[in-house]
Amino acid sequence: MLSLLRTFWEILKHTxxxxxxxxxxxxKPYLAPRWRGRIxxxxxxxxEERCVACYLCAVACPVDCISLQATEDKNGRRYPEFFRxxxxxxxxxxxCEEACPTYAIQLTxxxxxxxxxxxxxxxxxEDLLISGPGKYPGYNFWRVAGVxxxxxxxxxxxxxxxxxxxxxxxx
Amino acid sequence: MxxxxxxxxxVLTVVGVLFVALTIAAGLIWVxxxxxxxxxxxxxxxxxxxxxxxxxxxxxxxLLAKEDWIPxxxxxxxxxxxxxxxMITVLFSFAVLPVARNIVIADLNVGLLYFLAMSSxxxxxxxxxxxxxxxxxxxxGALRASAQMISYEVxxxxxxxxxxxxxxxxxxxxxxxWQNRNVWFVLPQFPGFVLFLxxxxxxxxxxxxxxxxxxxxxxxxxxxxxxxxxxxxxxVGEYLGVTLVSxxxxxxxxxxxxxxxFGLAGWARTALGIVWLLVKTFLFIxxxxxxxxxxxxxxxxxxxxxxxxxxxxxxxxxxxxxxxVVMTMSK
Numbered sequence: 001m002l003s004l005l006r007t008f009w010e011i012l013k014h015t016x017x018x019x020x021x022x023x024x025x026x027x028k029p030y031l032a033p034r035w036r037g038r039i040x041x042x043x044x045x046x047x048e049e050r051c052v053a054c055y056l057c058a059v060a061c062p063v064d065c066i067s068l069q070a071t072e073d074k075n076g077r078r079y080p081e082f083f084r085x086x087x088x089x090x091x092x093x094x095x096c097e098e099a100c101p102t103y104a105i106q107l108t109x110x111x112x113x114x115x116x117x118x119x120x121x122x123x124x125x126e127d128l129l130i131s132g133p134g135k136y137p138g139y140n141f142w143r144v145a146g147v148x149x150x151x152x153x154x155x156x157x158x159x160x161x162x163x164x165x166x167x168x169x170x171x
Numbered sequence: 172m173x174x175x176x177x178x179x180x181x182v183l184t185v186v187g188v189l190f191v192a193l194t195i196a197a198g199l200i201w202v203x204x205x206x207x208x209x210x211x212x213x214x215x216x217x218x219x220x221x222x223x224x225x226x227x228x229x230x231x232x233x234l235l236a237k238e239d240w241i242p243x244x245x246x247x248x249x250x251x252x253x254x255x256x257x258m259i260t261v262l263f264s265f266a267v268l269p270v271a272r273n274i275v276i277a278d279l280n281v282g283l284l285y286f287l288a289m290s291s292x293x294x295x296x297x298x299x300x301x302x303x304x305x306x307x308x309x310x311x312g313a314l315r316a317s318a319q320m321i322s323y324e325v326x327x328x329x330x331x332x333x334x335x336x337x338x339x340x341x342x343x344x345x346x347x348x349w350q351n352r353n354v355w356f357v358l359p360q361f362p363g364f365v366l367f368l369x370x371x372x373x374x375x376x377x378x379x380x381x382x383x384x385x386x387x388x389x390x391x392x393x394x395x396x397x398x399x400x401x402x403x404x405x406x407v408g409e410y411l412g413v414t415l416v417s418x419x420x421x422x423x424x425x426x427x428x429x430x431x432x433f434g435l436a437g438w439a440r441t442a443l444g445i446v447w448l449l450v451k452t453f454l455f456i457x458x459x460x461x462x463x464x465x466x467x468x469x470x471x472x473x474x475x476x477x478x479x480x481x482x483x484x485x486x487x488x489x490x491x492x493x494x495x496v497v498m499t500m501s502k
Contacts, residue, residue, distance in 0.1 A: 004466070011210050011465040020212045 031109035033135065036094045038110045039085055041125065042103065042134035049129065050104035050141060053080040057096035057105050065089035066096060075150030077142065083125040088118050102141035106134040185276055192265050195452075196410040201227050203410075203460050210464040237399040245396060246303040253300030254394075254401045257293050257408035264289040264415050269344045271428045271444035282343040283335060286419065287328050290374055293412070294320040297376075297383060300405070301393035312392025315471060316383035319373055322478040323380075327370035329486035333363040333493040334423055347427040357424040362489040364424045366482060371416035373478070375409060378463040382471055417455035418448065425451050 022029045031037070044050050053070030071081040096105050115121050133139065148154050155162035201216065201224060208215025216223040241250055267282035269275040279285050294317055301313020334356050335341055338349040350356055357364050373380040384392035394405045421427060428444030435443055469477070 007465045008461060011461060014210045014212055017212050019214055021214050023214070 031111075033109060034107075035109035036092045036097075036107040038087075038108050038113055039090065039092075039096065039123075039128065040106055040108055040130045040134065041083060041128040042106055042130055042136075043132065044140040044142070045133055045138060046140065047131070048077075048142075049079050050102045050133075051080050051083065052078045052102055052104070052141065053083075054078075054101060056099040056101065060095040060099035062093060062095065063089045063091055077149050080125065083128060085123050085128060086121065087113060087123060088121040103134070103136045103139050104141075108134075181276075184270075184274055188265055188268070188270060188276055189262070192262065192411060192414060193407070195414050196407050197227050197231070199410040199413065199456065200230055200406070202456070203463075206457065206460045207464050210461070231403070234400050234403040239399045239401070242304065242306075242396050244305045246305065249299050249303035250396075251401070253296050253303060254397065254404035254408070255296075256299070257296035258404050258411065260289045260293040260296070261408055261411040261415055265411075267343055268415070268418055269347055269422060269427060270448060271441045272344075274441065274445075275344060278342060278344050281341045283331055283341045283346075287324070287331075290327075290412075291320070291324055293374075293408075296405075296408070297393045300397070301383075304393070304396035306396050308389040308391075308395045309393050312383045312385065312389050312395070315385075316376065316393055319376075319380065319382060319474060319478075322475055323370045323373035323482070326366055326478070326482045326486035327374060329483070329490055330363045330366035330370060331423065332490050333360045336490070336493050336497050343422055343427075346423055347429065350426045351429055355424065355426045355429070360424065360489075360493070362485060363493075364420070366486050366489065367423070368420060369482060371420065372459065372462065373474075375412035375416055375459075377409070377413060377459055379466040379468050380474065381468060382474060385468065387468075413456060413459050414452065417459065418452045420455050421448055421451035427451075 042050050051068075053068055055068065055070070058064070058066040058068060065086040066084070067086075068083040069081040070078055072078055092107065094107050097107050100106075113121070142149060142152065144158050144160075146154070146157055146160060204226070205215040205217075205223070216226040219225040219229050241247055264286050266276040267279050267285050269278065297316040297320075298313045301309040301311075301316070304310070334346060337356070337359060338346045340346065340349075346356070376383050382392075384394070386392075389395070394402055397405060428448045430444070430447035430450075432440055432443060
């Protein structure tokens with residue numbers, strides 16, 4: 001019987017406790033920088049697209065919501081001709097971000113993307129591309145990769161020696 | 172000779188009581204959700220209208236707009252009539268509730284017996300609803316309801332007999348007048364008050380005695396198959412029951428419309444009496460909701476043994492002691 005009264009008292013004390021509810025539209029919760037939300041395509045520090053259209057994100061995607069088509073520019077740089085994410089399918093698992101070898105595809109702390117028409121949830125490349133480097137400011141894939149493109153020959157990349165002539169016997 | 176003035180007064184009382192009772196019952200949907208939220212460190216519905224008050228309206232529109240579905244396997248006439256019974260019986264009980272001095276729909280000289288009879292009738296609604304649904308969960312809920320109501324009905328009546336003995340009348344206005352002359356019944360009849368409170372909770376099927384519903388065991392118990400406004404009737408019927416039991420506790424044990432009058436007289440004093448009754452009623456409604464926030468649901472056998480082995484003997488003992496005291500006092 002006494003324990004009952006104590007229960008009532010304990011519950012009544014909750015009247016003056018701090019509310020745990022976050023009053024969402026007026027009061028936004030803090031989202032960590034690595035929060036998995038709306039997907040973007042970032043650019044490298046030079047302002048070029050990072051994406052090299054390797055298809056790894058499309059392969060990693062468990063719900064097949066990414067589709068793209070690779071092509072090359074005049075310098076021999078691969079880039080996606082189109083890049084499409086169907087957010088009505090996306091489950092925001094972040095596997096695409098993990099699979100990406102160039103930090104191009106990134107998930108952002110934003111989830112307010114409700115739409116009245118399902119079609120509007122299909123984002124094209126111009127919707128996805130942002131103007132900055134996202135979470136990885138200094139990184140430029142082409143500057144560190146050993147691949148030869150226009151304006152950068154073999155061995156010109158950062159921390160890369162000139163290629164060795166393997167057919168020469170000289171040390 | 173019944174004068175025109177009497178008829179107008181009677182009609183006004185009926186309409187007034189009906190309006191206030193139904194408004195409170197509907198408003199309790201909001202009150203309960205807000206209070207439960209307060210005690211669970213939340214806000215509850217606060218979006219629709221000021222403080223979320225229009226939530227009631229939104230809920231009602233939703234219930235009315237829903238498809239009025241009757242399961243093909245159900246016993247249709249009984250299925251339809253069952254939710255109405257609970258509303259009707261509870262609303263009938265409001266007839267004997269004295270709102271203020273000389274303001275009551277029907278001041279029966281068997282008022283208390285009438286209330287007990289009506290609350291026993293209410294169990295038909297649940298048993299018939301559960302039976303007509305032709306669903307095992309509904310039937311189990313209905314069976315539990317009938318067993319629980321019968322068990323708790325017994326000492327509910329007995330717990331009130333102490334009050335009746337002392338006041339010397341079954342008439343509710345006489346009970347209040349006795350309290351006006353002497354003292355609120357909660358002091359001389361404290362055990363009776365506690366017993367009636369417990370029986371009242373069981374009678375309205377509120378937590379912790381909501382075994383007929385028992386969401387975690389029986390889907391939704393006797394109203395599993397109900398939806399739309401038929402479910403709404405059960406829902407409002409439950410809240411009407413809570414309001415009625417709270418008002419009766421206020422009338423029987425806490426002096427009904429009695430309270431400080433601040434030197435007022437005439438209609439102002441009557442209005443103040445109604446306010447006092449409302450305040451007391453709402454305190455007990457709040458307590459009902461606190462119970463829901465605080466206590467877990469017992470097992471069914473615990474409920475039954477608690478009722479028969481503790482509450483009934485205690486009610487009888489209370490009656491015995493009260494009777495002895497009344498006898499010695501009257502000698």
